Amino acid sequence: MLACLSCQQHTRTIMTVSIDCLGIGLRTPHYKDLLEKRPHLSLIEFHSENHFYSNGHSRTILHKAKEIAPISLHGVGLSLGSADGLDNSHLKKLVNLVDDINPSLISEHISWGRIGNIHTHDLLPLPYCKDVIQLVADNIDHVQQALGREIIVENVSSYVSFEQSNMKEWDFVYEILEKADCGFLLDINNVFVNSQNFNFNIEDYLKSLPWDRVKEVHVAGHQAEENLLVDTHDRPACSEVKSWLDKVYSQCINKPPVLLEWDSSLPSFEKLIAHMHDLATEPGIENYALA
């Protein structure tokens, strides 16, 4: 963190991404490596749904990981944008998991993926309009009441737009956060992907964000397919996303953890940690080789 020297009355500090801010999304093939190598991490993120059942190995891993670093439970199946409301059996399992683990952060997505009993197992985008803001905010409120604590919600990548949308994505996100009074998980790669797919300026997205609500930042890799960027999480973040991370982090107020997501074509654990370190703009002591 660097103090702003331009004005003595200006108390805002400029955040830089230090090695101490960095964390990873942990996937099953790396569980053993984490427990053996115990690298320095600011946050370890697990998919909540993989740990819903209270017996056995999956819960043991969470308890052991918590001895290494703070844990985030990152949900992918709550479907906060469902017009049917929430799946209460899913929510009960999340409450049970949170009561057992007491994670540092609990996150979900501003998306939908369920109609009735049909789950798409995907993070589908929503139309950007007032009715949907109210619906998502009500569902977030329901989750926060059930858990008795704040959740943070993440902006998603998108490849379609809706006729019903009558506002910008950033205004939609802002109003949900304010109405639901919840935290924000800012995924910079998702903002970048959407900016390219829908031809908007990232500065416009960022200038209206409620920075005090940003409690975690995601970075990931994407790939280009025909006329679209697709959020694939199968490679390192590109140089543009890394450069946006720098700009975004200088706006953050709470020094949120920055987490590298990697879900398919997983590298070795050492390479994953090296790519995570590559996000830092302040050099650190730990050194895992990228080559």
Ligand SMILES: [Fe+2]
């Ligand atoms: Fe993300």
